[in-house]
Amino acid sequence: MHNFSANKKRSLLFVLFGWLLILVGDRVGELRQYQGSFVATYTLAIASIILLTGYSGQLSLGHSALMAVGAYAGALSINNAHLHPVIALIIATLVAGLFGLILGFGVARLSGPYLAGTTLALAVSLPSLANQFPILGGEQGVAFDVGAPPARFGEAFSQYKWFFWISSLAALIMIWLISNLLSSKYGRSFRAMRDNQVAAQLTGINTGRLKVTAFTISAGMAGLAGGLLVMLISGVSPSAFPLSLSFSLLTGAVVTGVYSLKGVMLGGLVLVAIPEIADSVVNRIGGSEGFTATLPGFLVSALLIAAVLFAPNGPGQLLKKKH
Amino acid sequence: MSLVVENLTIDHGAIRAISNVSLTVAQGELAAIIGANGAGKTTLLRTLSGLKESKSGSATWNGNSILGERAEDLARSGIMHVSDGKSVIAELTVKENLALAGLWRKDKKDVAKATDEVVELFPILGQRMSQAGGSLSGGERQMLAIGRALVARPKLLLLDEPSLGLAPLIIEQIFQTIKSLVKKMDLTVLLVEQNAMGALKIADEGIVLNLGSVVAVDSAQTLLNDPAVRSAYLGF
Amino acid sequence: MLKFITAVLTSLTTGSIYALMSTALVLVWRSTRVINFAQAGQAVLTTYIGYEVIVRSGSYWVGLIVAIVAGAVIGAAIDRFFMRPIFKRVTTGPIVMIAPVVATLGLLGIVQALIGFKWGLSYQTIAAPVSTDGYRIFGSVIAFSPFNLMVLVCVTITMLLLTLLFQKTNLGLALRASAYSPEIAKLSGIKVDGIRTLGWALAGAAGGLAGMLFVPSTYLYPNAMDVLLVFGFIAAVIGGLDSLFGAVAGAMVLGFAINFTTSYISSRLVFPTAFIILILVLLIKPAGIFSNKKGRRD
Numbered sequence: 001m002h003n004f005s006a007n008k009k010r011s012l013l014f015v016l017f018g019w020l021l022i023l024v025g026d027r028v029g030e031l032r033q034y035q036g037s038f039v040a041t042y043t044l045a046i047a048s049i050i051l052l053t054g055y056s057g058q059l060s061l062g063h064s065a066l067m068a069v070g071a072y073a074g075a076l077s078i079n080n081a082h083l084h085p086v087i088a089l090i091i092a093t094l095v096a097g098l099f100g101l102i103l104g105f106g107v108a109r110l111s112g113p114y115l116a117g118t119t120l121a122l123a124v125s126l127p128s129l130a131n132q133f134p135i136l137g138g139e140q141g142v143a144f145d146v147g148a149p150p151a152r153f154g155e156a157f158s159q160y161k162w163f164f165w166i167s168s169l170a171a172l173i174m175i176w177l178i179s180n181l182l183s184s185k186y187g188r189s190f191r192a193m194r195d196n197q198v199a200a201q202l203t204g205i206n207t208g209r210l211k212v213t214a215f216t217i218s219a220g221m222a223g224l225a226g227g228l229l230v231m232l233i234s235g236v237s238p239s240a241f242p243l244s245l246s247f248s249l250l251t252g253a254v255v256t257g258v259y260s261l262k263g264v265m266l267g268g269l270v271l272v273a274i275p276e277i278a279d280s281v282v283n284r285i286g287g288s289e290g291f292t293a294t295l296p297g298f299l300v301s302a303l304l305i306a307a308v309l310f311a312p313n314g315p316g317q318l319l320k321k322k323h
Numbered sequence: 324m325s326l327v328v329e330n331l332t333i334d335h336g337a338i339r340a341i342s343n344v345s346l347t348v349a350q351g352e353l354a355a356i357i358g359a360n361g362a363g364k365t366t367l368l369r370t371l372s373g374l375k376e377s378k379s380g381s382a383t384w385n386g387n388s389i390l391g392e393r394a395e396d397l398a399r400s401g402i403m404h405v406s407d408g409k410s411v412i413a414e415l416t417v418k419e420n421l422a423l424a425g426l427w428r429k430d431k432k433d434v435a436k437a438t439d440e441v442v443e444l445f446p447i448l449g450q451r452m453s454q455a456g457g458s459l460s461g462g463e464r465q466m467l468a469i470g471r472a473l474v475a476r477p478k479l480l481l482l483d484e485p486s487l488g489l490a491p492l493i494i495e496q497i498f499q500t501i502k503s504l505v506k507k508m509d510l511t512v513l514l515v516e517q518n519a520m521g522a523l524k525i526a527d528e529g530i531v532l533n534l535g536s537v538v539a540v541d542s543a544q545t546l547l548n549d550p551a552v553r554s555a556y557l558g559f
Numbered sequence: 560m561l562k563f564i565t566a567v568l569t570s571l572t573t574g575s576i577y578a579l580m581s582t583a584l585v586l587v588w589r590s591t592r593v594i595n596f597a598q599a600g601q602a603v604l605t606t607y608i609g610y611e612v613i614v615r616s617g618s619y620w621v622g623l624i625v626a627i628v629a630g631a632v633i634g635a636a637i638d639r640f641f642m643r644p645i646f647k648r649v650t651t652g653p654i655v656m657i658a659p660v661v662a663t664l665g666l667l668g669i670v671q672a673l674i675g676f677k678w679g680l681s682y683q684t685i686a687a688p689v690s691t692d693g694y695r696i697f698g699s700v701i702a703f704s705p706f707n708l709m710v711l712v713c714v715t716i717t718m719l720l721l722t723l724l725f726q727k728t729n730l731g732l733a734l735r736a737s738a739y740s741p742e743i744a745k746l747s748g749i750k751v752d753g754i755r756t757l758g759w760a761l762a763g764a765a766g767g768l769a770g771m772l773f774v775p776s777t778y779l780y781p782n783a784m785d786v787l788l789v790f791g792f793i794a795a796v797i798g799g800l801d802s803l804f805g806a807v808a809g810a811m812v813l814g815f816a817i818n819f820t821t822s823y824i825s826s827r828l829v830f831p832t833a834f835i836i837l838i839l840v841l842l843i844k845p846a847g848i849f850s851n852k853k854g855r856r857d
Contacts, residue, residue: 053657057656059657059660059661061664106838106841106842107841109841109845110841110845112656112657112660113588113593113594113660114796114841114845116594116596116657116660117594117789117792117793117796118837118838118841120596120789120792121789121792121793121833121834121837122834124785124786124789124830125789125830125831125833125834128830129830129831243785244668247664247668250661250664251665254661291676293675293680294671294672294673294675294676294680294781295672295676297668297671297672297675298668298669298672298673298676300668301664301665301666301667301668301669301672302665302669304661304664304665304668305662305665305666305669308645308649308658308661308662308665309644309645309648309649309662312648312649312658372746373745374742374745374746393745394742394745394746395744395745395746395747395748395749395750395751398745398746398747398748399748403746404746406743406746410740410743410746412736412739412740412743413739414735414739415732415735415736415739419732419735419736422729422732423732423733423736423743423744423747423749424747424748426729426732426733426747426748426749427748427749427750471747475747475748
């Protein structure tokens with residue numbers, strides 16, 4: 001009974017939050033709507049990392065590749081198979097999830113550095129695959145056009161607002177599903193496994209299967225985020241998913257506290273905010289081309305190190321210290 | 324030169340492993356700490372050799388405090404901690420294992436001399452010089468572990484359960500060797516053992532540890548004859 | 560026949576560069592149990608330093624030596640001033656397992672950002688000190704040049720020196736003992752912290768050499784060594800993270816596999832080949848082909 005009402009409470013919160021987002025989306029300008037879409041997308045991607053690393057204890061540097069898989073699957077569905085955009089997003093999720101399932105089986109027995117290095121290899125090698133197969137469009141990539149907002153929303157409903165609605169809704173639904181999952185028996189198993197794998201096995205938890213499950217779900221989420229991302233940039237290409245994206249996502253996860261979904265939106269905000277901050281810094285103090293291009297990366301890495309040093313278990317730790 | 328421990332308290336995570344333990348080992352003495360598994364004996368030794376931190380209390384050797392010092396510094400000052408046979412590095416040869424404790428010493432001639440003395444003491448090691456440490460038998464490994472410590476010409480030897488996992492005949496050999504070492508090499512020895520009988524037979528002083536506290540301190544002979552000790556630890 | 564000889568020679572050359580990177584990774588892994596992803600950044604940074612020296616002095620060889628020394632210094636500094644505080648600070652919570660790895664990733668990002676800031680993102684070149692035109696054998700030119708030969712010779716000498724250091728010197732014994740069992744090394748009076756820093760210095764030097772030997776055949780830019788890092792990692796895994804011999808052997812296996820696949824099948828199969836080998840090794844013998852351990856040394 002207790003769980004039931006906790007679930008209800010959570011669902012209510014999500015619905016309320018969704019409503020809030022719609023209201024806010026109506027009030028702000030197109031730029032913020034566009035940025036908001038990115039925040040939603042990154043938040044979803046970061047949530048996938050939190051699930052994989054924070055809950056099932058597997059460190060992945062290859063999520064940029066997983067996002068790419070989803071993105072290409074979605075783009076091809078629209079372009080080549082002429083499917084509806086929503087179907088395309090679902091396909092993005094499923095294809096990436098399938099990829100994650102296979103990958104998960106391969107790496108389930110790996111730990112720590114082996115897993116990190118293997119996923120790193122994946123992130124580095126996958127984008128180059130796009131150049132090998134012409135169907136993937138080579139360097140130019142494949143277009144992803146989600147279409148204009150439906151006519152019944154009226155003239156004032158901009159494309160960016162449409163982006164915002166789609167990405168926020170998709171992210172919200174996914175994260176709601178995941179948090180339900182994590183507060184169930186599954187979540188407890190995950191945490192048990194993360195904290196002490198041997199002990200968890202002794203209590204009958206099938207850690208191998210659990211890890212693969214986490215990988216699959218995480219990949220699916222990443223794939224959806226990938227699909228959303230290329231919706232925002234209207235097309236997918238190999239350069240949309242560089243290795244640095246994996247690092248950024250990891251940073252976002254560590255900054256918000258990789259062990260809990262609670263602050264995950266903070267990570268999304270941070271990732272969108274950093275290029276903004278970098279821009280304004282450059283505008284203020286000027287700088288070479290090299291400075292402009294490298295400042296965001298520098299900030300992300302510095303933030304990652306600071307997070308590891310000062311708040312490795314999430315910003316909540318910092319707050320607790322004040323007591 | 325003696326080892327003086329006063330009111331030492333050591334925590335192991337959330338557990339108080341050692342509470343308010345005091346003991347003294349005079350120079351040239353062989354003191355045995357006996358007690359059941361989990362009594363805190365190993366924890367005590369690891370703290371004295373610098374591998375673990377203490378919570379409170381003091382411990383001095385030769386008047387100098389040894390708490391909070393780094394293990395490698397304590398080792399260089401003549402305090403050698405010998406764990407059981409597992410402390411042999413399996414991937415290195417016998418010769419290389421023996422060389423470890425002498426690496427930092429400047430007097431290479433004396434290191435060579437000390438190594439020769441160890442080989443004299445444990446001839447079997449001399450026969451196995453170029454074999455991997457992992458290929459030795461249990462007893463040979465224990466000899467190697469002790470021999471390695473001796474190369475550094477220590478003054479204080481902390482021995483952690485040297486009889487663990489060894490056959491009775493070998494145990495007898497090891498204990499006798501330890502006893503003879505004390506005189507031969509002018510050592511002070513603190514021996515921690517589960518094999519209470521064997522330890523008390525060669526020791527001068529005995530300390531009984533139970534659940535982290537000292538429950539009895541006396542000459543080894545007295546303890547051997549004490550009925551309470553006999554029934555609790557000696558099995559008769 | 561000529562194709563075969565060429566493939567063998569180019570395999571040896573690329574394999575030896577991989578060997579330097581895998582050696583660097585294995586050195587740090589053995590002493591610190593961390594995969595140093597920042598190695599890519601260190602190696603490229605030292606190459607930029609070498610580049611500056613070459614520009615000023617006009618000599619590749621001086622640049623090479625400076626790069627190696629800089630690599631050692633930077634490597635030691637990273638261990639002493641970055642890794643040690645991290646290990647000290649992060650001692651509780653599940654993050655303990657991934658914190659050092661994440662830290663090296665962060666360091667990589669910072670180093671590459673700093674490089675881009677100082678030198679810009681455009682491609683530089685470092686000219687090789689000897690000819691990069693292929694040798695002529697039986698009237699045709701093969702894809703193996705004096706420069707490739709030089710690379711091979713340099714790496715071979717380096718590996719021999721390292722092996723001598725580890726197997727025949729007291730310092731090498733201390734390095735090995737500290738890697739196998741830090742506790743026993745400490746109890747033997749070995750200053751394990753300093754030894755570990757030395758391991759990082761050696762790794763940094765190896766990376767510095769790798770960068771200077773690699774870049775003349777391509778371009779110099781902040782991400783120039785990223786792919787080498789990945790291949791070095793794969794080579795180290797193939798060989799088993801625990802021995803220098805494994806690092807070199809694994810690198811050769813990888814080098815041969817990649818070069819023969821690209822020569823005989825398709826030039827586009829570089830990454831897939833590497834990735835497939837990695838997965839195969841991890842599935843069949845996770846400890847590494849040349850290791851004699853049963854599982855992985857985590």
